[in-house]
Amino acid sequence: MRASAGGDQAKRDPDRTAAGGRDRIDPHLHRPGRPRRLIRIGLSGCGAVSARYYAPALLALEAAGEARLVAVFDPDPTAMQAVCARLPDARTCASYEDLLTAELDLILVASPPRRHAEQTIAALARGLAVHCEKPLAMSGDEAARMVAAAQAAGRPLTEGLVRRRFPSVQAIADLLRRGVIGDLATVDVFEGGPFDWPVSSPAYFSRAESGGGVLRDLGPHVFDLLIGWLGEPQLIECRDDARGGVEANARVVLDFGGVRAKIRLSRDWARPNRFVFQGSAGRIIWTPYETDRLALELDGQVAALILEKGGDFQDAFTAQLRAAISGVPEAGRGQEPGLAALGTIDLCYARRQPMAEPWIDVGAAP
Template sequence: MTIRIGIAGIGFMGMVHYLTYRKLRGAKVVALCEQDPVRLSGDWRSIKGNFGPPGEMMELGNVARYSEIEQLADDTNVDLVDVCLPPGLHAQATIAALRAGKHVFCEKPIALSAADAVKMCAAAEKAGRLLLIGHVLPFFPEYRFALEAARSGKYGKLLGGHFKRVISDPQWLPRFYDPEHTGGPMLDLHVHDAHFIRLLFGMPKAVNTAGRMRGAVVEQFTTQFVFDDADLVVTASSGVIRQQGRPFTHAFEIYFERAP
Protein backbone atom coordinates (compact mmCIF):
# COMPACT_ATOMS: atom_id res chain seq x y z
CA MET A 1 0.00 0.00 0.00
CA THR A 2 1.28 3.48 -0.81
CA ILE A 3 0.29 6.50 1.29
CA ARG A 4 -0.30 9.48 -0.99
CA ILE A 5 1.04 12.61 0.65
CA GLY A 6 0.36 16.30 0.13
CA ILE A 7 2.91 18.68 1.69
CA ALA A 8 1.71 22.12 2.79
CA GLY A 9 4.57 24.65 2.90
CA ILE A 10 7.74 24.19 0.85
CA GLY A 11 10.24 25.89 3.09
CA PHE A 12 13.12 24.27 4.96
CA MET A 13 11.07 21.47 6.55
CA GLY A 14 8.77 20.92 3.58
CA MET A 15 11.88 20.38 1.45
CA VAL A 16 13.49 18.03 4.03
CA HIS A 17 10.27 16.00 4.25
CA TYR A 18 9.95 15.88 0.44
CA LEU A 19 13.54 14.58 0.06
CA THR A 20 12.97 12.03 2.84
CA TYR A 21 9.72 10.68 1.37
CA ARG A 22 11.60 10.03 -1.88
CA LYS A 23 13.72 7.48 0.01
CA LEU A 24 10.76 5.68 1.63
CA ARG A 25 8.88 2.68 0.33
CA GLY A 26 5.10 3.04 0.78
CA ALA A 27 5.04 6.85 0.63
CA LYS A 28 4.61 9.06 -2.41
CA VAL A 29 4.30 12.84 -2.58
CA VAL A 30 1.42 13.54 -4.97
CA ALA A 31 0.70 17.21 -4.17
CA LEU A 32 2.34 20.37 -2.87
CA CYS A 33 0.87 23.60 -1.53
CA GLU A 34 2.98 26.76 -1.37
CA GLN A 35 2.12 30.42 -1.64
CA ASP A 36 5.45 31.38 -3.28
CA PRO A 37 5.06 30.73 -7.06
CA VAL A 38 8.83 30.39 -7.53
CA ARG A 39 9.07 27.55 -5.00
CA LEU A 40 5.87 26.01 -6.38
CA SER A 41 7.47 25.91 -9.83
CA GLY A 42 10.34 23.76 -8.45
CA ASP A 43 12.97 26.45 -7.90
CA TRP A 44 13.94 25.72 -4.26
CA ARG A 45 17.28 27.58 -4.33
CA SER A 46 16.03 30.23 -1.86
CA ILE A 47 15.32 27.62 0.87
CA LYS A 48 17.60 27.72 3.93
CA GLY A 49 17.62 26.11 7.38
CA ASN A 50 19.72 25.31 10.46
CA PHE A 51 21.07 22.11 8.95
CA GLY A 52 20.46 19.91 5.93
CA PRO A 53 21.19 20.46 2.27
CA PRO A 54 20.69 23.78 0.43
CA GLY A 55 17.65 24.06 -1.84
CA GLU A 56 18.10 23.09 -5.50
CA MET A 57 16.14 23.12 -8.75
CA MET A 58 13.61 20.26 -8.49
CA GLU A 59 11.91 18.30 -11.25
CA LEU A 60 8.40 17.98 -9.77
CA GLY A 61 6.85 16.11 -12.72
CA ASN A 62 3.14 15.49 -12.33
CA VAL A 63 2.89 16.41 -8.63
CA ALA A 64 -0.28 18.53 -8.21
CA ARG A 65 0.47 22.12 -7.18
CA TYR A 66 -1.74 24.45 -5.13
CA SER A 67 -1.36 27.91 -3.63
CA GLU A 68 -4.24 27.60 -1.12
CA ILE A 69 -4.35 25.26 1.88
CA GLU A 70 -8.02 24.40 1.26
CA GLN A 71 -7.27 23.27 -2.31
CA LEU A 72 -4.76 20.75 -0.98
CA ALA A 73 -7.15 19.61 1.76
CA ASP A 74 -9.84 18.93 -0.87
CA ASP A 75 -7.61 16.95 -3.26
CA THR A 76 -9.22 13.48 -3.35
CA ASN A 77 -5.94 11.97 -4.52
CA VAL A 78 -4.29 12.77 -1.13
CA ASP A 79 -4.46 10.42 1.91
CA LEU A 80 -2.29 12.41 4.32
CA VAL A 81 -1.51 16.12 4.58
CA ASP A 82 1.94 16.94 5.95
CA VAL A 83 1.78 20.43 7.47
CA CYS A 84 5.16 22.20 7.18
CA LEU A 85 3.73 25.72 7.36
CA PRO A 86 4.69 28.40 9.91
CA PRO A 87 3.14 27.51 13.30
CA GLY A 88 0.56 30.31 13.06
CA LEU A 89 -1.09 28.32 10.22
CA HIS A 90 -0.91 24.84 11.78
CA ALA A 91 -4.42 24.91 13.24
CA GLN A 92 -6.10 26.23 10.09
CA ALA A 93 -4.36 23.76 7.77
CA THR A 94 -4.71 20.75 10.10
CA ILE A 95 -8.40 21.31 10.76
CA ALA A 96 -9.17 21.86 7.05
CA ALA A 97 -7.37 18.62 6.14
CA LEU A 98 -9.01 16.58 8.92
CA ARG A 99 -12.45 17.87 7.97
CA ALA A 100 -11.77 16.79 4.39
CA GLY A 101 -11.05 13.26 5.68
CA LYS A 102 -7.24 13.31 5.51
CA HIS A 103 -4.82 12.03 8.13
CA VAL A 104 -2.39 14.76 9.24
CA PHE A 105 1.25 14.86 10.17
CA CYS A 106 1.89 18.37 11.52
CA GLU A 107 5.28 19.80 12.34
CA LYS A 108 5.99 21.03 15.88
CA PRO A 109 4.87 23.12 17.69
CA ILE A 110 1.31 21.84 17.44
CA ALA A 111 0.00 25.44 17.51
CA LEU A 112 0.69 28.86 18.97
CA SER A 113 -2.04 28.56 21.63
CA ALA A 114 -3.41 25.77 23.81
CA ALA A 115 -6.92 26.61 22.56
CA ASP A 116 -5.89 25.91 18.94
CA ALA A 117 -4.16 22.67 19.98
CA VAL A 118 -7.35 21.48 21.69
CA LYS A 119 -9.39 22.32 18.55
CA MET A 120 -6.96 20.32 16.38
CA CYS A 121 -7.23 17.24 18.61
CA ALA A 122 -11.03 17.56 18.70
CA ALA A 123 -11.12 17.80 14.87
CA ALA A 124 -9.05 14.59 14.60
CA GLU A 125 -11.36 12.75 16.99
CA LYS A 126 -14.48 13.97 15.23
CA ALA A 127 -13.12 13.00 11.79
CA GLY A 128 -11.81 9.64 13.04
CA ARG A 129 -8.43 10.44 11.49
CA LEU A 130 -4.87 10.32 12.83
CA LEU A 131 -3.00 13.44 13.91
CA LEU A 132 0.72 13.13 14.68
CA ILE A 133 2.91 16.06 15.74
CA GLY A 134 6.54 16.10 14.58
CA HIS A 135 8.31 15.70 17.91
CA VAL A 136 11.50 14.10 16.65
CA LEU A 137 13.73 13.72 19.72
CA PRO A 138 12.57 10.22 20.76
CA PHE A 139 13.69 9.03 17.29
CA PHE A 140 17.28 10.32 17.70
CA PRO A 141 19.46 7.37 18.89
CA GLU A 142 20.96 9.25 21.88
CA TYR A 143 17.57 10.43 23.14
CA ARG A 144 16.02 6.99 22.56
CA PHE A 145 18.89 5.47 24.55
CA ALA A 146 18.13 7.84 27.45
CA LEU A 147 14.45 7.00 27.36
CA GLU A 148 15.13 3.26 27.31
CA ALA A 149 17.69 3.56 30.13
CA ALA A 150 15.20 5.46 32.28
CA ARG A 151 12.29 3.13 31.54
CA SER A 152 14.33 -0.05 32.16
CA GLY A 153 15.20 1.08 35.69
CA LYS A 154 18.63 -0.57 35.37
CA TYR A 155 20.50 2.49 36.70
CA GLY A 156 18.07 3.10 39.52
CA LYS A 157 15.92 6.12 39.97
CA LEU A 158 16.19 9.04 37.56
CA LEU A 159 17.17 12.06 39.65
CA GLY A 160 17.08 14.81 37.06
CA GLY A 161 18.70 16.28 34.00
CA HIS A 162 19.70 19.34 32.06
CA PHE A 163 18.81 19.97 28.42
CA LYS A 164 20.21 22.55 26.00
CA ARG A 165 19.17 23.89 22.57
CA VAL A 166 20.83 26.97 21.07
CA ILE A 167 20.83 28.50 17.60
CA SER A 168 22.31 31.59 15.98
CA ASP A 169 19.89 34.29 14.88
CA PRO A 170 17.80 32.75 12.04
CA GLN A 171 17.88 35.89 9.88
CA TRP A 172 16.39 34.01 6.91
CA LEU A 173 13.10 33.73 8.90
CA PRO A 174 12.01 37.41 9.14
CA ARG A 175 8.94 36.60 11.27
CA PHE A 176 10.69 34.24 13.70
CA TYR A 177 10.05 36.58 16.68
CA ASP A 178 6.44 37.34 15.68
CA PRO A 179 4.16 35.81 18.35
CA GLU A 180 1.40 35.32 15.75
CA HIS A 181 3.64 33.63 13.16
CA THR A 182 6.49 31.47 14.55
CA GLY A 183 6.37 32.38 18.22
CA GLY A 184 10.12 32.77 18.84
CA PRO A 185 12.55 30.35 20.54
CA MET A 186 10.13 29.19 23.25
CA LEU A 187 7.76 27.61 20.73
CA ASP A 188 10.30 26.83 18.05
CA LEU A 189 13.10 25.28 20.18
CA HIS A 190 12.13 24.76 23.80
CA VAL A 191 9.08 22.74 22.81
CA HIS A 192 11.40 19.87 21.76
CA ASP A 193 12.97 19.56 25.22
CA ALA A 194 9.68 20.17 27.02
CA HIS A 195 8.19 17.24 25.07
CA PHE A 196 11.14 14.97 25.87
CA ILE A 197 11.21 16.00 29.54
CA ARG A 198 7.56 15.08 29.81
CA LEU A 199 8.27 11.65 28.32
CA LEU A 200 11.17 11.07 30.74
CA PHE A 201 9.81 12.55 33.96
CA GLY A 202 6.03 12.83 33.49
CA MET A 203 3.94 15.99 33.57
CA PRO A 204 5.45 18.77 35.71
CA LYS A 205 3.19 20.48 38.18
CA ALA A 206 4.77 23.88 37.48
CA VAL A 207 7.45 25.54 35.36
CA ASN A 208 9.50 28.64 36.16
CA THR A 209 11.24 30.42 33.29
CA ALA A 210 13.59 33.40 33.39
CA GLY A 211 15.32 34.96 30.42
CA ARG A 212 16.04 37.89 28.15
CA MET A 213 13.16 39.29 26.10
CA ARG A 214 13.32 40.31 22.46
CA GLY A 215 10.20 42.30 21.66
CA ALA A 216 7.13 40.28 22.61
CA VAL A 217 8.91 36.92 22.95
CA VAL A 218 11.69 35.53 25.09
CA GLU A 219 15.06 35.25 23.29
CA GLN A 220 17.23 33.17 25.63
CA PHE A 221 16.11 31.52 28.84
CA THR A 222 16.28 28.70 31.37
CA THR A 223 13.26 26.78 32.64
CA GLN A 224 13.05 24.80 35.84
CA PHE A 225 10.50 21.99 35.71
CA VAL A 226 8.89 21.26 39.08
CA PHE A 227 7.44 17.82 39.84
CA ASP A 228 5.41 16.27 42.65
CA ASP A 229 8.54 14.27 43.38
CA ALA A 230 10.68 16.98 45.01
CA ASP A 231 13.87 14.92 44.42
CA LEU A 232 13.73 15.58 40.67
CA VAL A 233 15.95 18.46 39.53
CA VAL A 234 15.21 19.23 35.87
CA THR A 235 16.21 22.32 33.88
CA ALA A 236 16.41 23.27 30.21
CA SER A 237 18.08 26.23 28.51
CA SER A 238 17.18 27.37 25.02
CA GLY A 239 17.40 30.33 22.78
CA VAL A 240 19.09 32.46 20.22
CA ILE A 241 22.63 33.84 20.40
CA ARG A 242 23.12 36.94 18.27
CA GLN A 243 26.09 35.56 16.45
CA GLN A 244 26.07 34.43 12.82
CA GLY A 245 27.78 31.21 11.81
CA ARG A 246 27.35 29.51 15.16
CA PRO A 247 26.10 25.98 14.43
CA PHE A 248 22.86 24.66 15.89
CA THR A 249 23.64 22.72 19.08
CA HIS A 250 21.54 20.52 21.29
CA ALA A 251 22.61 18.36 24.18
CA PHE A 252 21.54 16.81 27.45
CA GLU A 253 22.79 15.18 30.61
CA ILE A 254 20.58 12.98 32.77
CA TYR A 255 21.39 11.81 36.29
CA PHE A 256 20.65 8.38 37.74
CA GLU A 257 20.92 7.02 41.27
CA ARG A 258 23.30 4.25 40.12
CA ALA A 259 24.95 5.23 36.83
CA PRO A 260 28.00 3.05 36.03
Protein backbone atom coordinates (compact mmCIF):
# COMPACT_ATOMS: atom_id res chain seq x y z
CA MET A 1 0.00 0.00 0.00
CA ARG A 2 1.06 3.61 -0.41
CA ALA A 3 0.23 6.58 1.82
CA SER A 4 -0.65 10.18 1.01
CA ALA A 5 -1.21 12.96 3.53
CA GLY A 6 -4.65 14.02 4.72
CA GLY A 7 -7.09 11.52 3.03
CA ASP A 8 -10.24 9.98 4.57
CA GLN A 9 -11.49 9.17 1.94
CA ALA A 10 -13.74 -28.53 -14.43
CA LYS A 11 -11.73 -29.18 -15.62
CA ARG A 12 -13.74 -32.31 -16.30
CA ASP A 13 -13.72 -34.45 -13.17
CA PRO A 14 -12.45 -37.94 -14.07
CA ASP A 15 -14.47 -39.25 -11.12
CA ARG A 16 -17.86 -38.88 -12.76
CA THR A 17 -20.51 -37.62 -10.35
CA ALA A 18 -24.08 -38.62 -11.11
CA ALA A 19 -26.83 -36.12 -10.38
CA GLY A 20 -30.34 -36.69 -11.63
CA GLY A 21 -29.14 -39.36 -14.04
CA ARG A 22 -26.44 -37.29 -15.70
CA ASP A 23 -22.69 -36.82 -15.40
CA ARG A 24 -21.51 -33.53 -14.04
CA ILE A 25 -18.35 -31.56 -13.35
CA ASP A 26 -17.43 -31.32 -9.71
CA PRO A 27 -16.50 -27.65 -9.28
CA HIS A 28 -14.90 -28.49 -5.94
CA LEU A 29 -12.15 -30.49 -7.64
CA HIS A 30 -9.44 -29.41 -10.02
CA ARG A 31 -6.37 -31.50 -10.73
CA PRO A 32 -3.38 -29.61 -12.12
CA GLY A 33 -2.29 -30.52 -15.61
CA ARG A 34 -5.79 -31.18 -16.95
CA PRO A 35 -7.96 -28.57 -18.70
CA ARG A 36 -10.94 -27.18 -16.76
CA ARG A 37 -14.28 -27.30 -18.54
CA LEU A 38 -16.67 -24.38 -18.20
CA ILE A 39 -18.64 -24.54 -14.97
CA ARG A 40 -22.34 -24.50 -15.85
CA ILE A 41 -24.34 -22.13 -13.67
CA GLY A 42 -28.06 -21.75 -13.03
CA LEU A 43 -29.40 -18.50 -11.60
CA SER A 44 -32.45 -18.31 -9.33
CA GLY A 45 -33.59 -14.73 -8.87
CA CYS A 46 -33.16 -11.99 -11.48
CA GLY A 47 -33.75 -8.95 -9.28
CA ALA A 48 -31.57 -5.94 -8.56
CA VAL A 49 -28.55 -7.77 -7.11
CA SER A 50 -28.39 -10.04 -10.17
CA ALA A 51 -28.88 -7.19 -12.63
CA ARG A 52 -26.36 -4.91 -10.94
CA TYR A 53 -23.64 -7.30 -9.85
CA TYR A 54 -24.07 -10.99 -10.71
CA ALA A 55 -24.72 -10.41 -14.42
CA PRO A 56 -21.45 -8.42 -14.89
CA ALA A 57 -19.59 -11.05 -12.83
CA LEU A 58 -20.99 -13.85 -14.98
CA LEU A 59 -20.05 -11.94 -18.14
CA ALA A 60 -16.47 -11.60 -16.83
CA LEU A 61 -16.24 -15.31 -16.02
CA GLU A 62 -17.65 -16.23 -19.43
CA ALA A 63 -15.11 -13.95 -21.13
CA ALA A 64 -12.34 -15.64 -19.13
CA GLY A 65 -13.55 -19.09 -20.20
CA GLU A 66 -14.29 -20.13 -16.62
CA ALA A 67 -18.08 -20.41 -16.43
CA ARG A 68 -21.28 -20.09 -18.42
CA LEU A 69 -24.79 -19.13 -17.36
CA VAL A 70 -26.96 -21.95 -18.68
CA ALA A 71 -30.43 -21.24 -17.29
CA VAL A 72 -32.32 -18.72 -15.18
CA PHE A 73 -35.53 -18.68 -13.15
CA ASP A 74 -37.54 -15.83 -11.71
CA PRO A 75 -41.33 -15.57 -11.24
CA ASP A 76 -41.12 -12.28 -13.18
CA PRO A 77 -40.67 -13.08 -16.91
CA THR A 78 -39.53 -9.53 -17.63
CA ALA A 79 -36.71 -9.82 -15.10
CA MET A 80 -35.61 -13.14 -16.63
CA GLN A 81 -35.60 -11.68 -20.13
CA ALA A 82 -33.50 -8.72 -18.96
CA VAL A 83 -30.79 -11.06 -17.65
CA CYS A 84 -30.92 -13.27 -20.75
CA ALA A 85 -30.58 -10.22 -22.99
CA ARG A 86 -27.15 -9.69 -21.43
CA LEU A 87 -26.24 -13.39 -21.27
CA PRO A 88 -27.99 -14.81 -24.34
CA ASP A 89 -26.70 -18.37 -23.97
CA ALA A 90 -28.97 -18.83 -20.96
CA ARG A 91 -32.50 -20.17 -21.30
CA THR A 92 -35.47 -19.18 -19.17
CA CYS A 93 -37.19 -21.70 -16.91
CA ALA A 94 -40.84 -21.90 -15.95
CA SER A 95 -40.11 -23.00 -12.37
CA TYR A 96 -37.29 -23.64 -9.94
CA GLU A 97 -37.76 -27.37 -10.48
CA ASP A 98 -37.27 -26.77 -14.20
CA LEU A 99 -34.04 -24.91 -13.40
CA LEU A 100 -32.78 -27.88 -11.36
CA THR A 101 -33.29 -30.21 -14.33
CA ALA A 102 -30.91 -28.19 -16.54
CA GLU A 103 -27.38 -29.47 -17.06
CA LEU A 104 -25.73 -27.56 -14.22
CA ASP A 105 -22.82 -27.72 -11.83
CA LEU A 106 -23.71 -24.83 -9.54
CA ILE A 107 -26.85 -22.92 -8.57
CA LEU A 108 -26.57 -19.21 -7.79
CA VAL A 109 -29.41 -18.43 -5.37
CA ALA A 110 -30.30 -14.72 -5.51
CA SER A 111 -33.99 -15.08 -4.75
CA PRO A 112 -35.80 -13.39 -1.80
CA PRO A 113 -34.34 -14.51 1.56
CA ARG A 114 -37.32 -16.67 2.54
CA ARG A 115 -36.57 -18.87 -0.49
CA HIS A 116 -32.86 -19.32 0.24
CA ALA A 117 -33.04 -22.38 2.49
CA GLU A 118 -35.54 -24.40 0.47
CA GLN A 119 -33.86 -23.64 -2.85
CA THR A 120 -30.37 -24.28 -1.51
CA ILE A 121 -31.26 -27.57 0.14
CA ALA A 122 -33.10 -28.74 -3.00
CA ALA A 123 -30.07 -27.95 -5.15
CA LEU A 124 -27.69 -29.71 -2.76
CA ALA A 125 -29.96 -32.78 -2.82
CA ARG A 126 -29.45 -32.84 -6.61
CA GLY A 127 -25.71 -32.92 -6.10
CA LEU A 128 -25.16 -29.30 -7.13
CA ALA A 129 -22.83 -26.77 -5.54
CA VAL A 130 -24.55 -23.59 -4.30
CA HIS A 131 -23.57 -19.97 -3.99
CA CYS A 132 -26.26 -18.17 -1.97
CA GLU A 133 -26.60 -14.41 -1.72
CA LYS A 134 -26.70 -12.95 1.79
CA PRO A 135 -28.44 -13.32 4.13
CA LEU A 136 -27.81 -17.02 3.87
CA ALA A 137 -31.13 -17.70 5.60
CA MET A 138 -33.95 -16.18 7.66
CA SER A 139 -32.35 -17.39 10.89
CA GLY A 140 -29.18 -18.94 12.23
CA ASP A 141 -30.94 -22.28 12.79
CA GLU A 142 -32.13 -22.33 9.18
CA ALA A 143 -28.62 -21.50 7.96
CA ALA A 144 -27.16 -24.30 10.08
CA ARG A 145 -29.53 -26.75 8.37
CA MET A 146 -28.25 -25.52 4.99
CA VAL A 147 -24.64 -26.03 6.03
CA ALA A 148 -25.49 -29.50 7.37
CA ALA A 149 -27.18 -30.34 4.04
CA ALA A 150 -24.04 -29.25 2.17
CA GLN A 151 -21.86 -31.40 4.42
CA ALA A 152 -24.17 -34.40 3.98
CA ALA A 153 -24.17 -33.96 0.20
CA GLY A 154 -20.44 -33.33 0.05
CA ARG A 155 -21.02 -30.20 -2.01
CA PRO A 156 -19.63 -26.68 -1.58
CA LEU A 157 -21.92 -23.98 -0.16
CA THR A 158 -20.69 -20.37 -0.23
CA GLU A 159 -22.39 -17.18 0.89
CA GLY A 160 -22.45 -13.80 -0.84
CA LEU A 161 -20.49 -11.84 1.76
CA VAL A 162 -18.63 -9.83 -0.84
CA ARG A 163 -16.85 -7.51 1.57
CA ARG A 164 -14.58 -10.33 2.68
CA ARG A 165 -12.96 -9.87 -0.73
CA PHE A 166 -12.12 -6.18 -0.23
CA PRO A 167 -8.39 -5.49 0.10
CA SER A 168 -9.33 -2.77 2.61
CA VAL A 169 -11.05 -5.35 4.84
CA GLN A 170 -7.98 -7.56 4.75
CA ALA A 171 -5.74 -4.55 5.45
CA ILE A 172 -7.80 -3.64 8.54
CA ALA A 173 -7.42 -7.21 9.82
CA ASP A 174 -3.65 -6.93 9.37
CA LEU A 175 -3.41 -3.52 11.09
CA LEU A 176 -5.43 -4.76 14.06
CA ARG A 177 -3.46 -7.99 14.30
CA ARG A 178 -0.16 -6.08 14.35
CA GLY A 179 -1.39 -3.59 16.94
CA VAL A 180 -0.58 -0.59 14.76
CA ILE A 181 -3.09 1.61 16.62
CA GLY A 182 -2.19 0.14 20.01
CA ASP A 183 -4.74 -1.57 22.21
CA LEU A 184 -8.15 -1.41 20.58
CA ALA A 185 -10.71 0.25 22.87
CA THR A 186 -13.86 0.99 20.86
CA VAL A 187 -15.42 0.58 17.43
CA ASP A 188 -18.08 2.96 16.13
CA VAL A 189 -20.08 2.02 13.05
CA PHE A 190 -22.67 3.90 11.07
CA GLU A 191 -24.01 2.45 7.85
CA GLY A 192 -27.05 3.26 5.77
CA GLY A 193 -28.84 6.33 4.48
CA PRO A 194 -32.05 7.19 2.65
CA PHE A 195 -33.26 3.97 1.01
CA ASP A 196 -32.53 3.85 -2.73
CA TRP A 197 -32.27 0.15 -3.63
CA PRO A 198 -34.39 -0.51 -6.77
CA VAL A 199 -36.92 -2.94 -5.28
CA SER A 200 -39.58 -4.38 -7.59
CA SER A 201 -42.33 -4.92 -5.00
CA PRO A 202 -43.30 -4.11 -1.38
CA ALA A 203 -42.28 -7.66 -0.44
CA TYR A 204 -38.79 -6.33 0.30
CA PHE A 205 -40.30 -4.66 3.39
CA SER A 206 -42.25 -7.73 4.52
CA ARG A 207 -40.94 -9.61 7.55
CA ALA A 208 -42.35 -12.82 6.06
CA GLU A 209 -40.34 -12.34 2.84
CA SER A 210 -37.12 -10.78 4.14
CA GLY A 211 -36.95 -11.86 7.77
CA GLY A 212 -36.60 -8.31 9.05
CA GLY A 213 -35.54 -4.79 8.16
CA VAL A 214 -32.22 -2.98 8.08
CA LEU A 215 -30.69 -5.31 10.66
CA ARG A 216 -31.41 -8.38 8.51
CA ASP A 217 -30.27 -6.54 5.37
CA LEU A 218 -27.06 -4.74 6.38
CA GLY A 219 -26.38 -6.70 9.55
CA PRO A 220 -24.93 -9.81 7.84
CA HIS A 221 -22.21 -7.68 6.23
CA VAL A 222 -21.43 -5.54 9.26
CA PHE A 223 -21.51 -8.30 11.88
CA ASP A 224 -19.59 -10.72 9.66
CA LEU A 225 -16.76 -8.21 9.33
CA LEU A 226 -16.67 -7.38 13.04
CA ILE A 227 -16.67 -11.05 13.99
CA GLY A 228 -13.96 -11.78 11.42
CA TRP A 229 -11.78 -9.01 12.85
CA LEU A 230 -12.54 -9.33 16.58
CA GLY A 231 -14.10 -12.73 17.32
CA GLU A 232 -17.59 -13.57 18.54
CA PRO A 233 -19.30 -10.91 20.65
CA GLN A 234 -21.59 -10.57 23.63
CA LEU A 235 -24.79 -8.63 22.97
CA ILE A 236 -25.20 -5.67 25.32
CA GLU A 237 -28.20 -3.94 23.79
CA CYS A 238 -30.36 -3.76 20.67
CA ARG A 239 -32.94 -1.07 20.04
CA ASP A 240 -34.96 -0.48 16.88
CA ASP A 241 -38.01 1.32 15.52
CA ALA A 242 -39.88 -1.70 14.11
CA ARG A 243 -43.11 -1.06 16.06
CA GLY A 244 -44.53 -4.37 14.84
CA GLY A 245 -43.24 -4.02 11.27
CA VAL A 246 -39.69 -4.06 9.91
CA GLU A 247 -37.12 -1.72 11.38
CA ALA A 248 -35.75 1.24 9.43
CA ASN A 249 -33.24 2.03 12.21
CA ALA A 250 -31.37 -0.17 14.64
CA ARG A 251 -28.82 0.59 17.34
CA VAL A 252 -26.75 -2.32 18.62
CA VAL A 253 -24.03 -2.45 21.27
CA LEU A 254 -21.70 -5.46 21.26
CA ASP A 255 -18.77 -6.37 23.49
CA PHE A 256 -15.77 -8.14 21.97
CA GLY A 257 -13.73 -9.19 24.99
CA GLY A 258 -13.65 -5.69 26.46
CA VAL A 259 -13.79 -3.84 23.15
CA ARG A 260 -17.13 -2.03 22.97
CA ALA A 261 -18.67 -1.73 19.48
CA LYS A 262 -21.54 0.68 18.89
CA ILE A 263 -23.37 0.02 15.62
CA ARG A 264 -26.05 2.19 14.06
CA LEU A 265 -27.83 0.97 10.92
CA SER A 266 -30.35 3.14 9.10
CA ARG A 267 -32.54 3.29 6.03
CA ASP A 268 -33.44 6.94 6.41
CA TRP A 269 -30.63 8.85 8.13
CA ALA A 270 -28.18 10.69 5.85
CA ARG A 271 -24.79 10.84 7.55
CA PRO A 272 -21.30 9.59 6.60
CA ASN A 273 -20.90 5.81 6.47
CA ARG A 274 -17.85 4.99 8.57
CA PHE A 275 -16.18 2.36 10.72
CA VAL A 276 -13.91 4.00 13.32
CA PHE A 277 -11.50 1.81 15.31
CA GLN A 278 -10.13 3.74 18.29
CA GLY A 279 -6.93 2.44 19.81
CA SER A 280 -4.57 3.66 22.51
CA ALA A 281 -2.10 4.92 19.88
CA GLY A 282 -4.35 6.01 17.02
CA ARG A 283 -7.33 5.04 14.96
CA ILE A 284 -8.42 3.46 11.68
CA ILE A 285 -11.21 5.09 9.69
CA TRP A 286 -12.89 3.19 6.87
CA THR A 287 -15.80 3.92 4.55
CA PRO A 288 -17.48 0.52 4.05
CA TYR A 289 -17.81 0.69 0.27
CA GLU A 290 -14.18 1.67 -0.30
CA THR A 291 -12.53 -1.51 -1.51
CA ASP A 292 -8.99 -0.17 -1.83
CA ARG A 293 -8.41 2.55 0.76
CA LEU A 294 -8.75 3.56 4.38
CA ALA A 295 -7.40 6.27 6.68
CA LEU A 296 -4.87 5.75 9.47
CA GLU A 297 -4.38 8.34 12.20
CA LEU A 298 -1.24 8.17 14.34
CA ASP A 299 0.19 10.96 16.54
CA GLY A 300 -2.53 13.30 15.34
CA GLN A 301 -1.55 12.90 11.70
CA VAL A 302 -3.96 11.32 9.21
CA ALA A 303 -2.74 9.45 6.14
CA ALA A 304 -4.84 7.83 3.41
CA LEU A 305 -3.65 4.29 2.77
CA ILE A 306 -4.28 3.41 -0.86
CA LEU A 307 -3.88 -0.27 -1.59
CA GLU A 308 -1.95 -0.92 -4.77
CA LYS A 309 -3.79 -4.15 -5.56
CA GLY A 310 -7.22 -2.69 -5.04
CA GLY A 311 -9.99 -3.16 -7.53
CA ASP A 312 -13.54 -1.90 -7.28
CA PHE A 313 -16.76 -3.35 -5.86
CA GLN A 314 -17.55 -5.25 -9.05
CA ASP A 315 -14.06 -6.79 -9.04
CA ALA A 316 -14.77 -8.09 -5.54
CA PHE A 317 -18.12 -9.50 -6.65
CA THR A 318 -16.47 -11.30 -9.54
CA ALA A 319 -13.74 -12.62 -7.24
CA GLN A 320 -16.24 -14.13 -4.81
CA LEU A 321 -18.13 -15.85 -7.63
CA ARG A 322 -14.84 -17.14 -9.03
CA ALA A 323 -14.06 -18.60 -5.59
CA ALA A 324 -17.49 -20.23 -5.51
CA ILE A 325 -17.04 -21.98 -8.85
CA SER A 326 -13.60 -23.20 -7.93
CA GLY A 327 -14.74 -24.50 -4.55
CA VAL A 328 -11.97 -22.58 -2.80
CA PRO A 329 -12.98 -21.41 0.71
CA GLU A 330 -13.44 -17.65 0.81
CA ALA A 331 -10.23 -15.92 1.89
CA GLY A 332 -9.27 -18.98 3.91
CA ARG A 333 -12.48 -18.75 5.95
CA GLY A 334 -15.29 -21.26 5.96
CA GLN A 335 -18.96 -20.80 6.81
CA GLU A 336 -18.64 -20.17 10.54
CA PRO A 337 -18.27 -16.35 10.52
CA GLY A 338 -21.41 -16.05 8.40
CA LEU A 339 -23.33 -18.32 10.77
CA ALA A 340 -22.08 -16.37 13.77
CA ALA A 341 -23.33 -13.13 12.23
CA LEU A 342 -26.79 -14.60 11.67
CA GLY A 343 -26.82 -15.92 15.23
CA THR A 344 -26.00 -12.45 16.53
CA ILE A 345 -28.85 -10.96 14.47
CA ASP A 346 -31.25 -13.58 15.85
CA LEU A 347 -30.20 -12.63 19.37
CA CYS A 348 -30.71 -8.94 18.59
CA TYR A 349 -34.27 -9.63 17.45
CA ALA A 350 -34.96 -11.81 20.48
CA ARG A 351 -33.78 -9.18 22.96
CA ARG A 352 -34.57 -5.94 21.17
CA GLN A 353 -36.14 -2.99 22.90
CA PRO A 354 -38.00 -0.07 21.31
CA MET A 355 -35.88 2.86 20.25
CA ALA A 356 -36.79 6.13 21.95
CA GLU A 357 -38.75 8.27 19.49
CA PRO A 358 -39.89 11.34 21.45
CA TRP A 359 -41.34 12.92 18.33
CA ILE A 360 -43.87 10.05 18.30
CA ASP A 361 -44.13 9.08 21.96
CA VAL A 362 -45.17 12.10 23.98
CA GLY A 363 -43.24 12.18 27.21
CA ALA A 364 -40.63 9.62 26.12
CA ALA A 365 -37.04 10.23 27.20
CA PRO A 366 -34.77 11.52 24.42
